[in-house]
Amino acid sequence: MELIASFQVDHTRIVPGIYVSRVDSAGAEVITTFDVRMKRPNVEPAIHPNAIHSIEHIVATYLRNDPQWKDRIVYWGPMGCLTGNYLTVKGACTLQEIYPLILAAFRHCRDYEGEVPGTTAETCGNFRLHDLAMAKWESARYVEILESSPCFEYPSVERTVVPGSGALFHDS
Numbered sequence: 001m002e003l004i005a006s007f008q009v010d011h012t013r014i015v016p017g018i019y020v021s022r023v024d025s026a027g028a029e030v031i032t033t034f035d036v037r038m039k040r041p042n043v044e045p046a047i048h049p050n051a052i053h054s055i056e057h058i059v060a061t062y063l064r065n066d067p068q069w070k071d072r073i074v075y076w077g078p079m080g081c082l083t084g085n086y087l088t089v090k091g092a093c094t095l096q097e098i099y100p101l102i103l104a105a106f107r108h109c110r111d112y113e114g115e116v117p118g119t120t121a122e123t124c125g126n127f128r129l130h131d132l133a134m135a136k137w138e139s140a141r142y143v144e145i146l147e148s149s150p151c152f153e154y155p156s157v158e159r160t161v162v163p164g165s166g167a168l169f170h171d172s
């Protein structure tokens with residue numbers, strides 16, 4: 001039987017950085033999803049739900065108002081594991097292109113003053129679940145990583161797929 005080697009992300013070796021998570025086609029277009037990873041999964045404490053919720057509001061507002069990028073932003077939101085966020089943009093997009101935008105968005109969140117945008121019962125599904133001080137602290141920490149030693153390449157484990165059987169054979 002023919003075997004095909006493919007790769008999947010090894011979550012035990014992910015470090016903070018920015019990664020291309022997926023590239024999907026939608027009709028004639030492609031959309032690019034980035035993994036904006038802020039924490040080492042299962043190693044360091046995840047981001048508090050209140051903090052990542054405030055990051056969601058502040059960064060989404062920034063991205064959707066950036067003159068160069070606003071028309072390409074499809075989605076920004078936190079991962080359920082609370083170690084990072086997903087950013088989906090229209091079109092093919094490289095890490096080199098997206099890096100300055102993400103850095104600027106997190107500098108904006110680090111320096112943010114005033115009320116978190118959209119935190120009323122009319123505009124948010126859980127408007128009490130916010131923590132601006134921790135959102136700023138987490139953003140400052142992530143900016144330091146982005147400015148010094150961000151990772152851009154997923155650690156992968158090779159696996160072997162048997163076509164048609166759905167069976168996976170992990171070799172690591």
Ligand SMILES: [Zn+2]
Nearest residue numbers: 053124125126
């Ligand atoms: Zn909300």
